[in-house]
Amino acid sequence: MSRTAGxxxxxxxxxxxxxxxxxxxxxxxxxxxxAAINEVREARLMAKFDRSAQLPPVFREHGLSxxxxxxxxxxxxxxxxxxxxxxxxxxxxxxxxxxLETLDESNLYSEAAVLLACCHGGLFEDLLGEKCxxxxxxxxxxxxxxxxxxNTRAPNRPFTLDVHNAQVEIDAGYESRxxxxxxxCKNMASEELLIRQLYYPYRLWRGKVRKPVIPxxxxxxxxxxxxxxxxxxxxxxxxxxxxxxxxxxxxxxQGLELxxxxxxxxxxxxxPEPAAIPFPQANSFARVVDLLGVLWERELTRDEVTMQYEFxxxxxxxxxxxxxxxxxxxxxxxxxxxxxxxxxxxxRRILGRPYREKQLGLMEAxxxxxxxxxAFGLALRCGGVPGQGAVARVMREENLPLNQRTLxxxxxxxxxWIGWLLEQCGAEDQLTxx
Numbered sequence: 001m002s003r004t005a006g007x008x009x010x011x012x013x014x015x016x017x018x019x020x021x022x023x024x025x026x027x028x029x030x031x032x033x034x035a036a037i038n039e040v041r042e043a044r045l046m047a048k049f050d051r052s053a054q055l056p057p058v059f060r061e062h063g064l065s066x067x068x069x070x071x072x073x074x075x076x077x078x079x080x081x082x083x084x085x086x087x088x089x090x091x092x093x094x095x096x097x098x099x100l101e102t103l104d105e106s107n108l109y110s111e112a113a114v115l116l117a118c119c120h121g122g123l124f125e126d127l128l129g130e131k132c133x134x135x136x137x138x139x140x141x142x143x144x145x146x147x148x149x150x151n152t153r154a155p156n157r158p159f160t161l162d163v164h165n166a167q168v169e170i171d172a173g174y175e176s177r178x179x180x181x182x183x184x185c186k187n188m189a190s191e192e193l194l195i196r197q198l199y200y201p202y203r204l205w206r207g208k209v210r211k212p213v214i215p216x217x218x219x220x221x222x223x224x225x226x227x228x229x230x231x232x233x234x235x236x237x238x239x240x241x242x243x244x245x246x247x248x249x250x251x252x253x254q255g256l257e258l259x260x261x262x263x264x265x266x267x268x269x270x271x272p273e274p275a276a277i278p279f280p281q282a283n284s285f286a287r288v289v290d291l292l293g294v295l296w297e298r299e300l301t302r303d304e305v306t307m308q309y310e311f312x313x314x315x316x317x318x319x320x321x322x323x324x325x326x327x328x329x330x331x332x333x334x335x336x337x338x339x340x341x342x343x344x345x346x347x348r349r350i351l352g353r354p355y356r357e358k359q360l361g362l363m364e365a366x367x368x369x370x371x372x373x374x375a376f377g378l379a380l381r382c383g384g385v386p387g388q389g390a391v392a393r394v395m396r397e398e399n400l401p402l403n404q405r406t407l408x409x410x411x412x413x414x415x416x417w418i419g420w421l422l423e424q425c426g427a428e429d430q431l432t433x434x
Contacts, residue, residue, distance in 0.1 A: 008056040010041040015058055020076060024064070028151075029077035029159060031069070047074050051192045052082045053312035063152050067196060068166040071141070075161060080150035080239055082192045085217070085228070089423075092224050092250040095121035105251040106223075106354045109296040111185045114220045115172050123249050124174045124181060127216070127227060132181065136173025136205075141165040145203045149238040168200040179212045180205060188290035188309060189221035198230065199238050206235060215241070222289050222424075223355050225249040252355035256425040264360060265376050268367040274325055279371075279400055280413050282315075282322035285420035289362060291319050292328055292343065296351055299334065299342035322413075323347075326365045359424050366417055371398050375414050376421060385419045388412070 014037065015021060023030045037043035047066050049055045055065065065081040068074050098105055098120055108114050118124060124132055142165055148158040171185040182205060184197045198215040206213045217228040227247045234240040273279070282288055287309075294300070294309050306316045320341050323329030328347035334340045343351070350361035366372045374394045378386040391411040395402070402410060 006041070007046065008058060010046060011056045011058050013040050021062060024062075024077060029075055031073055031075050034072045034074070037074070043074075050190065050194050050197075051312075053192075054307070067149075067161065068163075069161060070164045071167050077159060078152040079159065080152050081196060082194055083239075083241065085190055085193050085219070087189060087219075087221075087226060088246060090226075090246060090248040092248040092252070093126070094253070095123060095249050095251050097251060097253070106358065107296075107352060108220060108223070109187060109293045109351075111171065111187045111220075114187055114218070114225065115183070115185055117251070118218065118225055118249070119172075119174070121249075121251060123225060123227065124183075125176075126249075127229060127247070128174070128176045128179055128181060128214075130176045130178065132174040132176035134172060135175045136170055136180075136182070139167055139169045140204070142168045142200050142204050143207060145207070147199070147203070147236050147238050163200070163203075166200065168204060170201045173201075173205070175211075179214050180209055181214045181216050183216045183218055185218045185220070187220050187293060189219050189226070189286055193217055195238060195241055198241065199232065202232060203235070221286055223250055223252060223358070250355070254356050256356060256359055258422075258425045260360065261363060261376075261421060261425040262380055264363055265367055265373065265380065268364055268373060270370040270373040271368055273370065273398075273400070274327070277325050278321055279395075279402060279410050280318070280322040280325050280417075281410060282318045283413050283416040285366075285417045288319060288322050288326075291323060292347055292351060295323075295329060295341065295343045296348075299332070299340040301334075301338055301340050305341060325369070328365060363421055363424065366421065371395055371400070371414060372417060374398075375418050379418050379422060385415050385422065388415065391415055 014032070018030070018032065018036065020030045034043035037046050047068065052065070059065065063078050064076055065079045066074050066076045067079060067081060098117060103113065103116055103120070105117060108117050119134055142163055144164050146160060146162045148160055151157050151159055170182060172183045174181040174183070182198070182201045198217065202213055202215050215230040215232065217230065219226045225248065227249065229244040231242055231244050232240050233242050291305070291309055300308065302316055302320070305311065305320065306313050311319065320329060324331070328344055329341055330344050331339060331341055350358055350365070353361060367376060371394055375386055375391050378390055378394070388408070388411050391414045392407055395407050395411060395414070400407065
């Protein structure tokens with residue numbers, strides 16, 4: 001049984017054993033101890049879901065979520081615990097080169113490496129507008145506090161929850177003369193934020209220091225660091241998180257121009273469609289790149305990909321297959337015979353290059369596929385991402401083994417990837433995308 005399936009089975013057993021749905025109908029929420037969860041599966045692995053799509057089906061079917069309310073207990077109810085993250089187009093500000101041998105700017109694939117590089121590169125000082133020091137990090141107790149949280153079943157009747165020394169984990173805290181910056185870091189462009197990861201640390205340190213406490217969500221994707229400076233407009237309201245400013249940073253010394261992409265397109269020689277690998281169904285190429293970055297550290301099982309990359313479980317196979325389609329990932333088995341996904345040698349060569357060469361390598365991997373090569377040619381001629389109908393015609397002419405309905409859906413993937421190619425070479429300033 002896979003980890004995700006086992007997780008769902010364990011929660012269904014707990015829901016049955018403790019009559020959780022009935023208790024929520026009667027009382028609005030249900031408290032459960034870590035000891036009770038441990039009877040079926042380790043609580044630590046059963047109660048952390050960075051994206052709402054990762055919640056077990058029994059939660060999603062009934063609009064429920066879960067939060068820790070002490071070091072040894074959790075509360076389940078119709079809580080609004082997550083919020084979407086929007087990545088508006090922002091031109092990255094260049095960070096000063098580190099000039100270090102032990103911290104490679106082109107190899108920032110772990111959250112620890114991202115935080116170190118951003119610290120030494122001056123990102124946090126730029127956000128704060130003054131010098132700062134790294135002073136906080138790791139696990140600690142939350143202290144005691146109460147808060148309101150939105151009720152998804154009755155928006156006008158929020159819940160009040162009490163927290164008594166729950167465990168919190170802070171990726172990093174940076175203190176300046178006038179503020180304390182608390183950072184939650186992801187080595188991918190997370191589409192959703194678990195507000196708790198900012199709110200619990202904020203409430204802890206808001207009660208400990210006199211200076212303002214500033215929550216920061218930092219997401220590293222494709223060598224760009226997206227910094228979301230936030231504030232809680234009401235300390236007692238979990239859902240009062242507001243975006244103050246979205247900035248972007250990079251160490252890249254030189255980006256790409258549209259002429260670079262066009263030259264690459266002209267010299268790329270498309271090969272045949274990969275045998276036995278389905279045409280990709282993965283609209284976000286940025287997520288493909290992020291998945292490659294996650295795999296840089298080590299090979300992963302399918303379930304580990306799902307959990308570490310915050311995928312909806314059904315998306316996992318789509319994005320692994322997309323990486324395989326490009327020749328950048330392969331499936332195999334680890335030393336114990338478990339099926340795993342790992343990077344190919346080609347992918348490691350590409351990902352280990354400096355930013356500009358890395359982008360060109362990824363673009364070339366896409367343009368070596370016939371449909372994408374022809375679709376990018378259309379983009380260059382028509383001045384934007386070609387329409388759905390034009391892409392579908394190209395796909396039909398390439399005789400892909402897809403029926404019309406499936407072909408139309410896959411055309412969305414082609415358009416998404418072409419849009420990414422144009423974005424990497426600054427084409428948003430030169431082309432008007434449809």
